Amino acid sequence: MLNIGNIVFQNPYFLILLLTFPFFWKYLRSSPLLPSLVKFPAIILVSNHKSIDNTPEKNSFFILLLRILIFIILVLVLSKPKFGKINHSKFEQLVIIDNSWTSSANWNDRKSKIKELLKSYKFSNFNFTIMSTTQHSKNDILNVTTNNYEEAKEFLHKLKPFPWEPNYELVKKNLKNKEKNFDSVFWFTESIINIEKKKLYEFLKQDNLFIVSSLNENLPPILKLNTQSNETYEFEITHLDEGISNGFIDAYDKNRRLLFRFKYNEKFEKDGEFFKTNVNLVLPVYLKNKVDFFQVNSIRTPSTVVYLNKWKKNKLVGLSTLNSNKNIQELDKGNYYVKKALEKNYKIVEDNLENLLAQNLKIIYIDDSYLIEKSLEKKLLTWLKNGGTLIKLSGKKLIRELNLGNENFFDFTFSLLKESSNLGKNLSLKNFLKIREFDNRSPFFGLVIPNEIKIKKYIQSNVKKSENIETLANLENGASLISAMNFGKGKMILFHVPCNLDWSNLCFSYLFVDLNERIINSIKGFKEENERILKPYLSINGFGELEKPYPESLNIIKNLVQKQVKVKYDKPPGLYKDSNGIYALNLSDSLDYNFKKFEFEEKIFSINTLNHKGSDLQNILISIVFILFILENLFIMISKQAINFNIKKNFKFLFVFLLIPTNLIATEKSIFSLVSSNKIGYVITKNKNINEINENGLISLSNFITQKTAAIMELPEPIDFYTDELYYYPLIYWSIIDENTNLDENEIKKINNYTKNGGLLIIDCKTQLNNILPDDCLKIFRNIFPLNFFSKFKVLNNSHAISKSFYLLNSFPGRRNNKVFVTSNESQKSDKGASIVLSNNHWTDSWALNKDKDFLFPLLDNIENQRTLSFRFGLNLLIHSLTGNYKTDQVHVPEILKRIED
Incomplete structure (x- = not known):
């Protein structure tokens, strides 16, 4: 960088080209040869005539001056000059950046404002001290002192918020140690204060202090888990500026897959400086051991997430070996399959029932091969009432003993019929039964039932059974497969089939493992x-x-x-x-809530008010070069009498020509950059977070398209229907966030012209961000646009050209996998290709990446390869917007059929 007066040259090395001026002088002072005038009769062909004088004619002084100016100005253009008030004295500037947990929700906006500040001093003789407020190691906070703009920008790029509270006392101590007087102090913070922050504030007020504070509404809420009982979680949501009476709490697994969303609508209470809302969330039983963390309102900050402890229970499982029949082979015993199913994750204890009860185990399995002695029934009942769980596998031996009156304990409990079903006999229409799908009240809900599982026999319960008996799993005919009954704090569970292939193949499947793990994991009592x-x-x-x-x-x-x-x-x-x-240490459990709202006197909202920026001279110089070039050529043509031009008569023309707006060339340059590259446009909304997600997702999609095709995609660009031209973008992505969106007549006309001339508009409805249920996108669209403004919408399927423009697709998911609607324009110019694609699948959400190149959002539907299909659909949309319906031509049918077969 080079300063000359009030002009700054950003690329000063190009000024060296001025030294090459003597080399170009020879060419600058010469002009094209004069035409030689030769007179000859018309019938004579003069083929070998040579010019009398081949020496170049010297130019006039005016032409030489124009060419010298053009050369000098071109060199200046390459050096990128800027003009502004340049203060040559050394600026000592201090920038304090709050990067604690409170800054997380507004971090990107804060960084952009700091970049704006640094850029405003880019051409000044500055010395910046940039200091964060959050301690990252013992007695140390991140800070840098530099007079290099790029170095300051690099420090800012690496800076990130920390998930704990700031240390203002350490900031004050470090500033005292620096012993510097700063010309200006810029403090980027929130409009909150505590005792330590107030001391730092009083200390900084001695300097020229500017405070750039975020609005309190941007402060993240605090989600705290107060208690947990069974499947009920009691949360407290705290916010400083406003009460949060409604919203949602999401439950995720460790892979950030959304498992459950709980919508709440509760009254909030004022507690001192804070507003607090209490929410009781009840998880479905089948999700109890799958949830790893909760998040409120999809806000990504450390105070809005609560992770759960994941202790290994090391549960002991008892297998009764009482009165074992030595003639029974090991593979015919049910306990053999129970042991194989559980020994990987649980410690198995094999002993007689009396010893197992004495060890105070919480879970005991009894196979059909074993009997319960009468003398132990009383001890067993006491053990059950104190919280034990007995799991019994039934079978033909249980039926025999029931008929002999030796197993009244189970007969009394489950009202058994003392006989097995006879499928395949007695005119039965079926040889086997399948297991009915588990409903959402069952602890087995969500488990996949393999088609190959067959139940040939089972022990039936009396139709007039006790109402206290709970059916955990049913057969397709409604009969009980697994039953349970509570005894005090404990429970008895009965499998109505044994581990015997003559009865069923359930014990030989992975489902048997899952069923037993669900039962065991639902049992409490392990400290x-x-x-x-x-x-x-x-x-x-x-x-x-x-x-x-x-x-x-x-x-x-x-x-x-x-x-x-x-x-x-x-x-x-x-x-x-x-x-x-695993123990989860959450920020919300550690906060002291020792801060309150505070309005700073020195508060400013925009860095633009400082106005340190210079004016860019590059576009002005390009315009001047263009004018000088035209004048030089015009003067030569007049001097050679190639055109007749009277300067006195045409003075007005010259005057108007010289007043061509200096931004003309810049405008042409901008238009050229738009039409010379492929890029996707996205419509700016009033929701900043959605704008960032759309840009992020479209960048990710553009990179995917560049990798997979010959098309080289540039970065997507934000557009406004009112001010921007739409023709430069083959595809425009529009997220509708308000059901009452209104477009004026000019905007609707623009969209109509765009779609009728080959443009493709992708509409993604996001009017119900707090709701998992789909939006009625078609209804919203009809509210925005006049009736019959576009042709009728149809459901997009695999017969449409979009489904085969590049990849062959049968579904078109984003983060969701709802129906997609499409309408085509009637223009013959665009081959009646698709003009609008509409859904609420939130495609950019599924494409968006974080800084670690991991996906920002989990998928809300779990179809196979959903993320890959989403990217492929985005690519197909872009290809269709560029090529139209060419894939519907019959010439492509053989190749498409071949790909389908493969």
């Missing part, structure tokens, strides 16, 4: 150890996501008697692990 030393496993970053542990992370001692561990740089929120499982 955690009082004290554990846990090592850092995964840390929660400033955006509420898990990543590798921070370098400064230390082990923590978890004591059930002690208070909650205090979150800070060496004990960050996240998951801590030992041999017995």
Whole structure:
């Protein structure tokens, strides 16, 4: 960078080209040869005539001056000059950046404002000290002092929010140690304050202080799990600026797959400076052991997520070996298959029933091969009432003993008919039965039932059975397959079939493993150890996501008697692990709520008010070069009498010509950049978060298209229907966020012309972000556009040209997999190709990536290869927008059929 007066040259090395001027002088002062005038009779062909004088004619001084100016100005254009008030004195600037958990929700906006500030001083003689407020190691906070704009920008790029509270006392201490007087202090923070922050504020007020604060409405809420009982989770949602009376809490697994969404609508209460909302969330039984964390309102911050402890229960499972019949082979015993199903994840104890009861086990299996002695029935009943679970496999021996009166314990409990069903006999219409799908009240809900499982026999229960008997699984005819009955704190569970192929093949399937694991995992009564030393496993970053542990992370001692561990740089929120499982340290459990709202006197909202920017001279110089070039050629043609031009008569023309707007060339340059490359446009909405997601997702899609095709895609560009031309974009993505969206007549006309001339408009309805249910996109569309403005919408299927423009597709999912509607324009110019594609599948959400190149959002439908299909659909849309319906031509049919067969 080079400063000359008030002009700054951003590429000063190009000024060296001025030294090459003597080399170009020879060419600048010469002009084309004069035409030679030769007179000859018409019948004579003068073929070998040579010019009398081949020496170049010297140009006039005016032409030489024009050419010299053109050369000099072209060199200046390459050096990128800017004009502005340049203060040559050294600026000492201090930038303080709050990067604690409170900044997470507004971090991108904060970084853009800081970049704007740095850019405004780019051409000044500045010295920036940039300092964060959140401690990242012992007695240290991130800071840098530099006079290099690129270095400052690189520091800002690497800076990120930390998921703990700031250390303003350490910031003040570091500033005192620097012993510097700053010309200006810029503090990027929130409009909140506590005791430490107030002390720092009073200290900084001595300097020229500017505070760029975020609105309190951008503060993230705080989600805290107060208690958990069975499947009920009691949450508290806290916010400083406003009460949150409705919203949703999402339940995710460790792979960030959305398992459950709970919508709440509760009254909030004012508690001091804060608004608090209490929410009771009840999880379905089948999800109890699948959920890893909760998140409120899809806000990605460390205060809006709650991770759950995952202790290994190390449950002991007892297998009764009482009165074993030695003639029974090992493979004919039900306990053999139970042991094989459970020994990988549970410790198996094999003993007689009396000893198992004495060990106070919580789970005991009894096979059909074994009997319960009368003398143990009373002990067994007491054990059940105290919280034990007895799981019985029935069969022909149980039927025999029931008929002999030896097993009244089970007969009394489950009202058994003392006989097995006879499928395939007695005129039965079926030889076997299948298992009915588990409903959402069953603990087995969600398990996939293999088609090959067949039930040939089973022990039936009396139709007039007790109402206290709970059916956990049914056969397709409604008969009970697995029954349960509560005894005090415990439970007895009966399988109506044994592990015998003559009865069923259930025990020989993976479903048998899943069924038993669901039963065991639903049983309580296993306590955690009082004290554990846990090592850092995964840390929660400033955006509420898990990543590798921070370098400064230390082990923590978890004591059930002690208070909650205090979150800070060496004990960050996240998951801590030992041999017995995982402990979740959440930010919300550690916060002191010692801050309140505060309005700063020195508050400013926009960096533009500082107005340190210079004017770009490059476009002006390009315009001047263009004018000089035209003048030079015009003067030569007049001097050679190639045109007749009287300067006095045409003075007005010259005057108007010289007043051509200087931005003409710049405008042409901008238009050329738009038409010379492929790029996708996206419509700017009023929701900044949706705009960022759309841009992110379309960048990801553009990269995918560039990798998979010959098309080279540039970065997507934001557009506005009112101000921007649409013709430059083959495809435009529009997220409708308001059901009452209104377009004026000019905007509707623009969209109509765009779609009728080959443009493809993708409409993604996002009017119900807080609801999993689909939007009525067609209804919303009809509310925005006049009736019959577009042709009738049809459901997009695999017969449409879009489904085969590049990939052969049968579904068109995004983050969701709902129906997609399409309408075609009637223009012959565009081959009646698709003009509007409409759905609420949230395609950009499924394409968007975070900084680690992981996908930002989990998928809401779990179809096979959903993410891949989503990218392929996006590629097909772009190809269709460029090529139209060419794939519907009959010439492509053989190749398409061949690909379908493959």
